Amino acid sequence: MGNENSNTHVANATGKPLRIYYHVEKMRLNELVVEGGAEIGGSVSDSGASLSGKISSNVKSVFKPDSRIRYIRLPANDYCKFSGEGELFVCVFVEDNHNEKSCVDTISINFHVPSDRSFIVTANHNIKFQKYGAGLWIDDLGYDHRPK
Secondary structure (H helix, E strand, O other), X not given: OOOOOOOOEEEEOOOOOEEXXXXXXXXXXXXXXXXXXXXXXXXXXXXXXXXEEEEEEEEEEEOOOOOOOEEXXXXXXXXXXXXXXXXXXXXXXXXXXXXXXXXXXXXXXXXXXXXXXXXEEOOOXXXXXXXXXXXXXXXXXXXXXXXX
């Protein structure tokens, strides 16, 4: 994938499909989602009746990328080359195995990748830079993340 100018690769050692958005500038969270719920319960016994309830709400920021931001879908245990050149900011998400349009976990938001550096998304969802000249699956410390 990509053009011949880029020397930046990503290797997916998570065992799950990834969606990776990338841009030359930081991406921002641009949608707030409000989640709410209510729960009411009750019981009746010889000693009387009781009623209980709970109301909850949660506000969170959700990454909703601009349609002009490029992304790649990277299958489990695979790698690819980014198109373009220069430094990148990447947002990495784990795709839902049953619904490729949805993501189930966030690994990083705006992880900075310097020009001509490649990285590995590890099995425990960390991001490690690849060691120069050692292959796509070897990190800076020499650990081999190649899928077994």
